[in-house]
Amino acid sequence: MSTLYLLHKPFRVLSQFTDSRGRATLAHYIDVPGIYPAGRLDHDSEGLLLLTGDGRLAHRITHPDRKQPKTYRVQVEGEPDEHALAALRHGVTLNDGPTRPARVTRFDWPDVPPREPPVRYRASVPTCWLEITLTEGRNRQVRRMTAHVGHPTLRLIRWSIGSWQLAGLAPGEWREERIHLPRRDAGHDKQARHHHRPRRRRS
Template sequence: MPTLALNKPFGVVCQFSSHDVHPGLSTCIATPGVYPAGRLDTDSEGLLLLTDDGTLQARIADPRHKLPKTYWAQVEGIPDFVALQHLRDGVRLSDFTTRPCAVRALDPPDLWERTPPVRFRKHIPTSWIELTISEGKNRQVRRMTAAVGFPTLRLVRVAIGALRLTELALAPGEHCVIDPAQLLPTRGASGRSGRRH
């Protein structure tokens, strides 16, 4: 059974079964027998892997394996050095403290238009940051940026391990077959290993 990489669109819930409000993964993928390896919130976008390999699912989703996930977050306001360093050092949330992570300011990336578009507040600027974390707690990135005073408006997962969405060139809702070895930095493959769907 292949391992698939999907560019999950905004508003799609990470399950194949029907949902009262949101479309499921079956609107993007018709391949039987594969399941999400890890999750993306309904209001988050980007790289999602699907497989029937339980060992691979654990490798991707279990934070004990420390497979990094990289996100681009559009936040309300412009974080200063102190806020970025706070994110890097670990943020105390109500139920846990996040692990240290890599964070940097990011020029506005060239992304697809989101449907529906992000709602902006007229007099508050926005900016982008890149975060690479090895955890995956519920709504973690959103909670982190809010805790340091810069709520997330749009969140896109752009990499899992060494596999980058930008190299796969998938439009929202498109998927392709990948080699799981592409997740490992030693391979550094281009990612164009299968037909897009």
């Protein structure tokens, strides 16, 4: 059995445990020794971050051959029309090449947790929430894709990685799951999970 930790990474927190410049890190929120992120989430993005001390489990989560779908809930500037949504769904060409097709839908999410500082409000500029699911993980890909179709990202929250979801975790909270890794890789992994109450590190 391996242990996986699901953390709701807050805005402007680095996906690492130390920083020479004194910025907020994961150490402010989770104090389990010997773990590290399986993948990363940008400093200015929020949401689900997976951590483990098991290299084999981390490899299974992050290796490109696994094509773990990642779903983001994204607040963008303006209201994308069907042409812009179709472009995102079919793939756009960025400076590092065309993106794979993505699943993109408009999303009404009234219960978004508050962010500090909040997204700047401008009465003359409407905003819209999208849910975007990718099967690749380029640097700042979602932000570059929405900017490409004329709708810059204002807020980005990663909701899920594969079957792991952010549900039930407030910013800064985490929970652990016990994972059973099969002896040999198969087309689909069988995972036994035990859910624990979310926890928040107290400073």
